[in-house]
Amino acid sequence: MGTNEIALYQTMVLIRRFEETVNELYMQGRIPSTLHLYIGQEAVAAGVCSALNLDDYVLTTHRPHGHALAKGVEAKAIMAELFGKATGTCKGKGGSMHVGDIRVGVFPAIAIVGGNVPIAAGAALSAKMMKNGRVAVSFFGDGAANEGDWHEAMNVAALWKLPMLFVCENNLYAASTPYKAAFNIETIARRADAYGMPGVVVDGNDVLAVHRVAQQAVERARAGEGPTLIECRTYRQCGHSRSDPRTYRTQIEEAEWKTKDPIVNFRKYLLEELHVDENSLRQVDEKVEADLREAIAYADASPLPAADDLYSDVYTPTSEGGRHA
Amino acid sequence: MPKMSIAEAIRQGIREEMRRDARVFCLGEDIGIQGGFGGAFTVTLGLSEEFGHERILDTPISEAAIAGLAIGSAVCGMRPIADVQYGDFLFEMMDQLANQAAKLRYMSGGTLSVPMVMRAPVGATGRGSQHAQSLEAFFTHVPGLKVVCPATAYDAKGLLKAAVRDDDPVLIFEHKLLYGSKGARSEKGALSPIGEVPDEDYIVPIGVGAVRRTGKDVTIVANLLMLYRSLAAAETLAQKGIEAEVIDPRTLVPLDKNLILDSVRKTGRLLIVEEDNLTNGWVAEVAALMADEGFAWLDAPIKRVAAPDVPPPFAPPLERAYVPDEQRIVDAVLSML
Numbered sequence: 191m192g193t194n195e196i197a198l199y200q201t202m203v204l205i206r207r208f209e210e211t212v213n214e215l216y217m218q219g220r221i222p223s224t225l226h227l228y229i230g231q232e233a234v235a236a237g238v239c240s241a242l243n244l245d246d247y248v249l250t251t252h253r254p255h256g257h258a259l260a261k262g263v264e265a266k267a268i269m270a271e272l273f274g275k276a277t278g279t280c281k282g283k284g285g286s287m288h289v290g291d292i293r294v295g296v297f298p299a300i301a302i303v304g305g306n307v308p309i310a311a312g313a314a315l316s317a318k319m320m321k322n323g324r325v326a327v328s329f330f331g332d333g334a335a336n337e338g339d340w341h342e343a344m345n346v347a348a349l350w351k352l353p354m355l356f357v358c359e360n361n362l363y364a365a366s367t368p369y370k371a372a373f374n375i376e377t378i379a380r381r382a383d384a385y386g387m388p389g390v391v392v393d394g395n396d397v398l399a400v401h402r403v404a405q406q407a408v409e410r411a412r413a414g415e416g417p418t419l420i421e422c423r424t425y426r427q428c429g430h431s432r433s434d435p436r437t438y439r440t441q442i443e444e445a446e447w448k449t450k451d452p453i454v455n456f457r458k459y460l461l462e463e464l465h466v467d468e469n470s471l472r473q474v475d476e477k478v479e480a481d482l483r484e485a486i487a488y489a490d491a492s493p494l495p496a497a498d499d500l501y502s503d504v505y506t507p508t509s510e511g512g513r514h515a
Numbered sequence: 516m517p518k519m520s521i522a523e524a525i526r527q528g529i530r531e532e533m534r535r536d537a538r539v540f541c542l543g544e545d546i547g548i549q550g551g552f553g554g555a556f557t558v559t560l561g562l563s564e565e566f567g568h569e570r571i572l573d574t575p576i577s578e579a580a581i582a583g584l585a586i587g588s589a590v591c592g593m594r595p596i597a598d599v600q601y602g603d604f605l606f607e608m609m610d611q612l613a614n615q616a617a618k619l620r621y622m623s624g625g626t627l628s629v630p631m632v633m634r635a636p637v638g639a640t641g642r643g644s645q646h647a648q649s650l651e652a653f654f655t656h657v658p659g660l661k662v663v664c665p666a667t668a669y670d671a672k673g674l675l676k677a678a679v680r681d682d683d684p685v686l687i688f689e690h691k692l693l694y695g696s697k698g699a700r701s702e703k704g705a706l707s708p709i710g711e712v713p714d715e716d717y718i719v720p721i722g723v724g725a726v727r728r729t730g731k732d733v734t735i736v737a738n739l740l741m742l743y744r745s746l747a748a749a750e751t752l753a754q755k756g757i758e759a760e761v762i763d764p765r766t767l768v769p770l771d772k773n774l775i776l777d778s779v780r781k782t783g784r785l786l787i788v789e790e791d792n793l794t795n796g797w798v799a800e801v802a803a804l805m806a807d808e809g810f811a812w813l814d815a816p817i818k819r820v821a822a823p824d825v826p827p828p829f830a831p832p833l834e835r836a837y838v839p840d841e842q843r844i845v846d847a848v849l850s851m852l
């Protein structure tokens with residue numbers, strides 16, 4: 191499989207511009223509630239999801255927009271969900287922290303830190319038992335690796351050689367808590383050894399590096415050799431949520447990471463090393479803008495859920511086991 | 516007398532207890548990080564400056580460990596005040612709370628005690644299903660735990676201090692829309708009641724409710740945000756000539772039964788209001804208590820107002836339909852007359 195650099199670029203730009211756009215909409219009061227933005231981490235979602243098939247599974251977190259977009263959830267359906275509209279990925283019931291679309295393999299995002307990891311192992315277990323060749327990816331942050339759920343899932347996935355990837359986005363902070371305040375080890379990847387699976391550290395701002403590592407891990411998983419823990423070193427360029435003043439870290443550190451911006455650097459690489467025609471990148475940029483305009487228009491024009499919709503979707507309307515009133 | 520928000524009152528309560536007793540300490544996520552948030556709702560802001568990081572412990576995101584650390588250290592002589600960022604994460608530590616904290620004293624034939632405090636914010640605030648639940652009722656069902664829910668700044672400080680001094684595990688439920696958190700952590704649509712809080716040492720005893728408004732026609736029992744919605748409903752009802760008595764239970768375990776029974780003996784009608792899902796909520800227990808012990812005084816069927824039996828939704832119109840509002844309380848009262 192040849193790497194499609196332009197597609198990787200497009201995914202990253204789509205995520206970046208989506209996040210910047212929803213942040214503006216949030217500031218204008220057009221999106222209710224809170225947002226956890228993915229700005230700065232785009233290479234991880236793009237690099238990993240480009241190594242997956244449409245029917246592979248992705249489980250994500252309170253910071254899910256990037257993973258959902260990269261796996262192919264429609265921007266307009268995510269946008270509508272953020273607006274709380276009936277046409278959103280979750281019919282307005284989920285909101286930002288629960289976007290997902292199982293038709294493209296994305297479970298509704300799970301906002302409980304660490305909560306998605308055992309479920310991803312369950313998805314991988316189904317693939318193993320049903321022999322359908324699928325893999326499951328659990329995306330999680332550095333913070334999640336200190337939850338009990340994470341450790342239990344790591345152990346059983348290694349033990350049963352489940353076809354899955356544990357993708358840690360180590361962005362050096364869990365909310366305001368710096369990595370060093372939560373870990374007595376230099377890398378999270380080291381923990382893989384304790385459970386009996388390979389652990390890899392990769393530059394999470396280098397989309398090609400992430401893609402390569404993910405592809406190897408996917409091949410391993412599909413071959414029945416079990417899971418891999420991939421620690422992507424990256425940085426959240428924005429605040430943790432809403433209007434986070436980010437006073438727990440320095441501007442020097444932020445500026446340093448800005449120079450490692452995954453999109454700026456990849457664009458430069460495409461132009462200078464691969465000699466991609468700048469016009470074709472501009473076309474990509476314009477296509478993304480057009481898609482986002484369409485997404486906003488769609489979300490704006492969509493109806494709000496009716497108050498009665500509150501009562502639907504709690505149980506399956508009919509099932510073999512019995513009918514719910 | 517100084518006036519302050521609930522967040523400030525809890526902070527002052529913690530500060531006073533920590534100054535008074537070297538065994539008292541705090542632990543939780545993002546509570547004391549320099550330049551951080553002071554917990555999810557600013558309650559612990561500034562405490563690490565005074566007490567240092569040896570007594571304001573920032574933990575990894577490990578709720579089962581937070582509970583276990585609190586339980587174990589409490590058994591062995593410390594007085595921990597632990598917190599979760601959102602009450603919903605109590606489910607991450609359910610085994611520690613329900614199987615361990617609640618039972619260690621009993622299982623040991625009374626040789627151990629677990630003097631710990633666990634604080635948890637509740638209430639639907641536009642964040643969707645996993646950051647919204649009102650969980651008081653779950654814990655009222657576990658013998659061995661005490662459950663309190665302060666709705667005013669005065670009570671928040673007094674109950675916090677009582678909880679720290681209590682020899683049993685106490686869960687304190689606080690409402691996100693009542694904290695009065697400021698700055699980046701302020702909440703849209705918050706009520707943020709400001710109240711008088713004495714500077715001196717006082718406690719609000721666990722197990723004692725309060726009458727917030729007197730009336731002769733109907734008794735409304737409501738906690739946290741629902742207390743304020745009930746008080747607003749009572750004003751509307753008063754314009755129609757109906758005088759509601761509004762009771763704030765303040766503590767759900769142990770419940771101030773007599774306060775409620777005595778009120779209904781006078782009014783003959785009981786409405787109970789909570790933000791949690793209807794089925795098997797603590798309101799059901801109050802209704803059962805009334806049926807058992809005060810049936811003869813009732814002039815109308817007991818009514819409950821609560822969220823419907825669905826998970827908390829995200830979209831604002833759905834959330835508005837989910838959280839009981841003043842109108843639903845007024846309508847329920849009118850249906851009883």
Ligand SMILES: Cc1ncc(C[n+]2csc(CCOP(=O)(O)OP(=O)(O)O)c2C)c(N)n1
Pocket residue numbers: 252253301302303304330331332333334335361363364365426430544576578600604607
């Ligand atoms: C079980 C649980 N505990 C706490 C939280 C509150 N919380 C939400 S995001 C977050 C930080 C997560 O950090 P990390 O896993 O590194 O992911 P990042 O936000 O950096 O993407 C915390 C503490 C939560 N949602 N779930």
Ligand SMILES: [Mg+2]
Pocket residue numbers: 331332333359360361362363364365
């Ligand atoms: Mg992180």
